[in-house]
Amino acid sequence: MDLGISEKKALVNGGSAGMGRGAALALAIEGADVFITARNAERLSNTCDEIAAQTGAKVVPVVADHSTAEGRETIFLACPEPDILITNCAPPPFTGDYQSISSQDWQSNLDVTLLSPVELMKRIVPGMVERGWGRVVNIGTGAAKYPAEIRILSGPPRAALVNYSVALAKAVARHNVMINNVLPGMHHTASVAERYGALAAQNGTTYDEEINKFVEDWHIPANKFGDADHFGSIVALFCGEQAGFVTGQSLVVDGGQSNSTF
């Protein structure tokens, strides 16, 4: 299927690794010009080179922290008129006891998970409206819909982000600007490799053993973690010409882990 976005400019915030990288790759395969942001310049540069070599697309690195106003200015200067906006970040820390979370923890976490995508949409959506074409996808988390105490720093801000983006989606849909959310369950990504690699070292096990234990403990029906590039392809589907009648939706991609009819 041709998504019809080969003339489009795509801004992927948080795209040097994991599911953001998967989305950037899928959009580049479709021929979009892709601007990728991240904080670590070396990993970002390597990712851009790899995606450009694999796809032949124009891939531009933008070193910036999108959770700060200064970082967002750098991003807007590098890519002032994106047709496609993907918002993404690293997973917030896992939490134990809710009592241990400080106000400072909340503030720094809200800056990156909620206020950053809100500010990015506020700045970028008006141009999409003027040009009569736009696609926004927020990569959130399944924990937005299915709360868990260990994901209490991750789910609540993204539930707010979904609420905000659905309200905004209704306001701009008539201008062919479609805003959706894709909410992942567990996937093999850089952050997951780091977390479960460290657990394996601590427990004297292997990465695969730690993943299998999680899959069993949390009853993931697909019996595995998801693939970040496959996830990125699903994000890209929401960015296509064909997605012009799909807006305000939140798709959970979790191998069947969540338990509801709709």
Ligand SMILES: NC(=O)c1ccc[n+]([C@@H]2O[C@H](COP(=O)([O-])OP(=O)(O)OC[C@H]3O[C@@H](n4cnc5c(N)ncnc54)[C@H](OP(=O)(O)O)[C@@H]3O)[C@@H](O)[C@H]2O)c1
């Ligand atoms: N992986 C999972 O199993 C899983 C499960 C549920 C939900 N999620 C959600 O999915 C999203 C992506 O997770 P992931 O595992 O793919 O993350 P990841 O592997 O850590 O990749 C995160 C990407 O975002 C960039 N980034 C992070 N903070 C940034 C910032 N402030 N400014 C610019 N770039 C930033 C990182 O690069 P730099 O570090 O260089 O900035 C990296 O490129 C997160 O929202 C997470 O909560 C993931």
